[in-house]
Amino acid sequence: MEIQFRLLGEIEVRVGGQPIDVGHDRQRCVLAVLLAEAGRPVPVGQVVDRVWGGHRLPGRPLKTVQTYVSLLRRALAPAAVSITHQPAGYRIGVDEQTVDLNRFRNLIDQAHAAEDEKSAALLEQALALWRGVPFAALDTPWINATRAVLAKQRHAAQLDLTDLRLRRGQHAALVPELAARAAEHPWDERVAGQLMLALYRSGCQNEALLHYRRIRRRLAGELGIDPGPALRELQRRILAADPALAAPATAATSRSVRVVVPRQLPAPPRLFTGRAEALARLDTTLRRQGEPLRTIVISGMGGMGKTWLALHWAHQHLDHFPDGQLYVDLRGFSPAQGPVPTETAVRGFLAALGVSPAAIPPEPEAQAGLYRSLVAGKRMLVVLDNAADSAHVLDLLPGTGGCVTLVISRRRLTGLMTTHRADPLDLDALPDGEAAELLAALVGRDRTAAEPEALLELIACCAGLPLALGVVAVRAAAHPRFPLAALADELREASTRLDALDSGELTTRVRTVLSWSDRTLDPATAAVFALTGLAPGPEIGLPAAANLTGLATDRVRAVFRELENAYLVQQCAPGRYRMHDLIRLYAGEQARRQPEAGRSAALRRLVDYYLHTAHIADNLLEPSQTVELDPPGDGCRPCRLPDIPAALAWFDKEHPSLVAAQRLAADNDWHAPAWQLAWVLDNFLLARGRLHDHVHTWRIGLAAAQRLKDPAAQALARQRLGLACSRAGLHAEALTHLRCALSIARRTRDRRDLAHTHRFLAKAWGEIGDNHQALSHSTIALRLFRLSGSPVWEAIGLNQAGWFHARCDEPDRARAYCERANLLFTQHRDREGQMVTLHSLGYIAHRDGRDAQAIDHYQQAIALCRDIGRTYTEADILEHLGHAYAALGRHGDAHRIWDQALDLYRTQHRVAPAHRLEKHLAACTGNIRSDPGRRE
Incomplete structure (x- = not known):
């Protein structure tokens, strides 16, 4: 039975094409270590070092390895794979060619010794083995070092294969692939040269020279150097249209890459006339x-x-x-x-x-x-x-x-x-002749020919607007036995009762047609249609719509299907709906014609749904920080979310509607949900780095808390708004809000609020750069947290004080505080606390010159960030990790890590950190290029 061991992506073992379970990450790491040395014994000490990297060792590492090996033997028994213990270490008894990593390397070696045709086939086989990031989800120093080496080998193989394909005349098919690779490796002159040659041979001489100018400007502007002699010579030959650069006379194109031909056009209109x-x-x-x-x-x-x-x-x-x-x-x-x-x-x-x-x-x-x-x-x-x-x-x-x-x-x-x-x-309105032709095509020529006067009246009511003509046609087609005159009478009567949506005549007629279409709906469907026009946010999902309307989800789905068929809503994703803007305005107006009590109750149910589901999601993200809510109103059915990934996915999908729901609550003077929505969104907005929305929601939250005249809610809102402003760079506003929060906390003598306010003031002063002010506030916060009797809050205070002791060049006290904080967070299984404290310990180790230890702390912190979705903090830690790599002279690793951080900073619109990191990357690139030991 065929067995495959796959390391170039997620670690997988397949027997007869079926995957088998080889355990958790650490156990899979043991398997990866053995497979990388397939057929050779691996000393037990080396297994321990590669799996744990010298840090975070279990209490009895040799016994732990023995246990993992025993479990692997059991898992691999169906494949008759043995793992033996020899004096020299553990040996897995498999053919090395069953391991994709070894097969990849062997194929590369064979390709280097083969003729062009055979070499290209071997390189293609080798590259086809890659399914993603090698050893995906594993993170140890040995894994990371092996992964980096493999990435370089893969890149080199891609370059070699491209040279072969260019020699075989496949330049046209290579252009998209090379353009993407040049964007991924903007400093690689060999890639640049390959793209220039492919463009030139494809008849795009100007594009080839333009790419040369781009890379020359980049090298000169950011590194102060010129392109190498090979690239300069290629540019000269392209300018001279050197015949030697022409494609081979006979090109072997049988293996050319399939060129992607996009076909993105939506379907054409079913019937089209005129124009x-x-x-x-x-x-x-x-x-x-x-x-x-x-x-x-x-x-x-x-x-x-x-x-x-x-x-x-x-x-x-x-x-x-x-x-x-x-x-x-x-x-x-x-x-x-x-x-x-x-x-x-x-x-x-x-x-x-x-x-x-x-x-x-x-x-x-x-x-x-x-x-x-x-x-x-x-x-x-x-x-x-x-x-x-x-x-x-x-x-x-x-x-x-x-x-x-x-x-x-x-x-x-x-x-x-x-x-x-x-x-x-x-485009203007359709002339009457073309409008008549369109209606005849949509409704049926026999019907329009039989009632010419009714046809003219319908055309007049639609005023030549194709949208209005289409809605009229849908209504007429739905009732093929109705005379058109009756429909024209109904439309004419409605037009006298409805006010114009806008001052323009055409808009008036569109509104008339929409009202006429609305009147054909059954009462329950019409009610759902009207209420949907009031829903906050750009779209609405079925659970939210069920809460808005008070109907069961299955019933709402059926109603929306009817509305879709009438072209009144559009299903933009499975189970999610939106309205055309004019239709939404009309539907909302119809809802406002209904009794206010019913409309208000529906909207309050919807706000309660968003608030209570967000509260459930927020408790999954941060169980230790919560706010007590009143029970949801009658008919409100929040979603039950099972875990953190589900919570983050729900927040990501509903975030625009949540922000709009908070605005709706504020506009309706529902002050409690208005400020509570700010609170339940707080962790998500922090985690995702949505700085603008964070400030916006807390400004609304503060206004609502002030109208409630609730000192505790006001203090909390001032604290969080101060933090949001601080992160967004609004430092003066941040200090104003935090000082107000401090005054409220002192007046109410609320020790916990006082502690948190000092903690946020420390953050604010730290953002400004005044570390001594920050240390003073964090020290007060720590003292108050210790009095609270909460070990987790004490740990938060210890970590923050430790951080600012480090910023004030007091490393010994900083380390002691943060190690104590990490112990407390670990004991209470607070993963976010562990994350921020490991970040602090990494920073302290880096400042002490212990960069290998700093890297280990940072990597653990980043893994926790990704587990709990804290992309904002991840960007900061990645930047610090890059500094630790650079301090050890590992400039390639620093460049890779800073690239990741820069991508996050840009996604989060954090301009200053992104600009700072761009300078680090430029300097790092210079170090890489000037390193005499660097291998291209």
């Missing part, structure tokens, strides 16, 4: 060859059929775009949900073009450059729907000819026309 002039204008765009950009802006008011026109035309001309079609809805005019950031849209396009997430560069400029490189010279269609303004789409425009771009917006985007010579295509 002959607009379609002719679009056809003209195709005939203009050789222009640097071919862009047309389709603009007009909402509901005018802009997207219908673009999709109809695009599907009619797919043969003109053999390299694919890209589409994105930029949501530029959503009233409840902000526009899609340009960077997000670019990343989506890169994924559609075949770039793996790991290969997408972190900087938006680099992402946009990679996107333009991938579409350069291709015949593609790019559709940018619902653009907010010209700036929203600039980075999404291709950089060279060949592509056609359709930009769709409710604005005319004159800036795009001025700076990028885009052609305008303004």
